[in-house]
Amino acid sequence: MKKMSATGLLKLRPNVVKSFFRTYKASGIPELTQVRHNVKRGNYATLEGKDIAFFESIVGKNHLVQDDLQGYNVDFMRSVRGSSQLVLRPSSTQEVSAILKYCNERKLAVCPQGGNTGLVGGSVPVCDEIVLSLARLDKILHIDEITGIAACEAGCILENLDLKARELGLVVPLDLGAKSSCHIGGNVSTNAGGLRVLRYGNLHGSVLGVEAVLANGDVLDLMSDFKKDNTGYHLKHLFIGSEGTLGVVTKVSMLCAPQSQAQHVAFLGLSSFDDVLKTFRDSRQFLGEILSSCELIDANSLDASVNHFKLNSPIEGYPFYMLIETSGSNAEHDMEKFNRFLENGMEKGQIIDGTITGEVGKMQEIWKLRELVPVALIEDGFCFKYDISLPLREFYHIVEVMQERVGNLATRVCGYGHLGDSNLHLNICCQEFTQEIYKCIEPFVYEYTSQVKGSISAEHGIGFLKKNYLKYSKSPAAISKMRELKQLLDPNSILNPYKVLN
Numbered sequence: 001m002k003k004m005s006a007t008g009l010l011k012l013r014p015n016v017v018k019s020f021f022r023t024y025k026a027s028g029i030p031e032l033t034q035v036r037h038n039v040k041r042g043n044y045a046t047l048e049g050k051d052i053a054f055f056e057s058i059v060g061k062n063h064l065v066q067d068d069l070q071g072y073n074v075d076f077m078r079s080v081r082g083s084s085q086l087v088l089r090p091s092s093t094q095e096v097s098a099i100l101k102y103c104n105e106r107k108l109a110v111c112p113q114g115g116n117t118g119l120v121g122g123s124v125p126v127c128d129e130i131v132l133s134l135a136r137l138d139k140i141l142h143i144d145e146i147t148g149i150a151a152c153e154a155g156c157i158l159e160n161l162d163l164k165a166r167e168l169g170l171v172v173p174l175d176l177g178a179k180s181s182c183h184i185g186g187n188v189s190t191n192a193g194g195l196r197v198l199r200y201g202n203l204h205g206s207v208l209g210v211e212a213v214l215a216n217g218d219v220l221d222l223m224s225d226f227k228k229d230n231t232g233y234h235l236k237h238l239f240i241g242s243e244g245t246l247g248v249v250t251k252v253s254m255l256c257a258p259q260s261q262a263q264h265v266a267f268l269g270l271s272s273f274d275d276v277l278k279t280f281r282d283s284r285q286f287l288g289e290i291l292s293s294c295e296l297i298d299a300n301s302l303d304a305s306v307n308h309f310k311l312n313s314p315i316e317g318y319p320f321y322m323l324i325e326t327s328g329s330n331a332e333h334d335m336e337k338f339n340r341f342l343e344n345g346m347e348k349g350q351i352i353d354g355t356i357t358g359e360v361g362k363m364q365e366i367w368k369l370r371e372l373v374p375v376a377l378i379e380d381g382f383c384f385k386y387d388i389s390l391p392l393r394e395f396y397h398i399v400e401v402m403q404e405r406v407g408n409l410a411t412r413v414c415g416y417g418h419l420g421d422s423n424l425h426l427n428i429c430c431q432e433f434t435q436e437i438y439k440c441i442e443p444f445v446y447e448y449t450s451q452v453k454g455s456i457s458a459e460h461g462i463g464f465l466k467k468n469y470l471k472y473s474k475s476p477a478a479i480s481k482m483r484e485l486k487q488l489l490d491p492n493s494i495l496n497p498y499k500v501l502n
């Protein structure tokens with residue numbers, strides 16, 4: 001085990017999303033979503049000249065986009081493509097409200113869009129919905145260094161808010177590979193998870209308030225600066241994770257955490273999944289509250305990021321790798337704890353090899369091995385992506401079962417993800433989409449997840465791609481109540497149609 005000095009404080013990460021977008025633009029667009037998924041257009045009005053004139057009077061000529069809409073119509077994964085003819089870029093809640101009120105009266109369907117970094121086709125139109133881009137609502141409203149409360153508009157880029165918070169010794173309690181492009185409003189609407197849910201919990205906990213515009217244009221001001229507010233139903237939760245189907249989030253307030261004073265990252269090689277589980281258990285025991293991330297990367301996943309991005313992995317040749325990060329307040333104490341944890345793991349033969357560092361540059365190098373996995377995997381051609389919560393004891397079994405099932409129809413079957421949150425990313429890559437491989441995978445993957453009482457979406461949401469499978473994670477009674485809520489808040493179903501519910 002090579003031990004490095006602990007000097008690093010804060011981690012700045014590579015611009016994963018921007019590099020991905022370059023690849024995506026170069027590689028063409030997929031076949032029409034409606035054809036592949038057999039979608040029937042809803043009973044919505046079609047755009048007329050009078051609509052364009054109205055929208056122009058609201059957002060102005062320059063923010064009504066009718067040309068070159070591919071970046072708005074195609075999703076991050078290149079698997080869903082809509083045929084919207086119009087993008088509106090409002091600059092205020094009032095403009096969003098006027099647009100929705102009009103669309104509701106005219107029965108024009110609307111697809112709200114943030115940074116368009118979602119992985120389930122939730123942020124792009126499926127047919128010809130009007131795209132409502134929140135990109136111009138990008139202001140940071142305030143960050144209070146005493147209380148840690150930050151408020152911003154929905155289109156604020158996560159990284160921008162985080163950098164501003166860091167100037168005040170704070171950190172936004174959400175960290176994703178897509179942070180340089182994704183919007184806070186999109187993060188909240190999808191209840192985005194990411195790399196530090198283990199530390200900060202999910203957005204249902206850290207979001208204090210939201211402002212949302214309903215389908216009929218009503219503005220619901222649920223902004224709050226308080227953690228404690230027991231005044232009846234907490235309506236804000238309806239907009240966290242409902243993927244733009246119940247309202248459009250326009251503002252958010254959240255509680256930022258104090259920035260940690262010391263960070264360390266270890267990258268470990270293990271020879272069995274049983275050892276992975278024991279090492280996770282020990283990490284909780286030995287590292288306690290300073291444990292901030294616990295990620296799993298299997299050999300196929302590591303191979304993808306190393307080879308595609310020509311990275312150097314400090315250790316090689318193991319079936320499993322763990323990335324364990326601590327964030328604490330005293331580098332020396334944290335390092336002592338980490339060393340005890342590592343020594344224990346090595347003595348028991350659970351950890352075979354590894355490296356640990358507190359240097360910023362070296363921590364970044366290690367994080368790249370993990371964060372670039374999903375981007376590298378897309379390069380094989382087509383990638384079936386699953387984002388499932390599984391009981392930890394069952395966590396890796398499905399990867400092995402899937403390897404057996406798809407055999408050489410796949411170029412790679414990979415399991416990686418947020419082990420500390422029981423959230424597996426199962427990715428099955430192949431040269432191109434074929435019915436043969438598709439049928440091997442679905443609905444089996446959902447049936448399996450349901451049988452072990454997992455969740456078919458741990459963090460990416462249901463969006464368009466998983467809406468037919470919601471029943472594997474929600475009872476008929478729960479789905480029926482979801483429909484009633486949708487009907488109550490959006491009776492004409494103009495908001496993000498074809499998503500979440502059938």
Ligand SMILES: O=C(O)CC[C@@H](O)C(=O)O
Nearest residue numbers: 177371374385386425427
């Ligand atoms: O692409 C994926 O399957 C996972 C993406 C993201 O949630 C991650 O954890 O890297």
Ligand SMILES: [Zn+2]
Nearest residue numbers: 194417425459
């Ligand atoms: Zn993830």
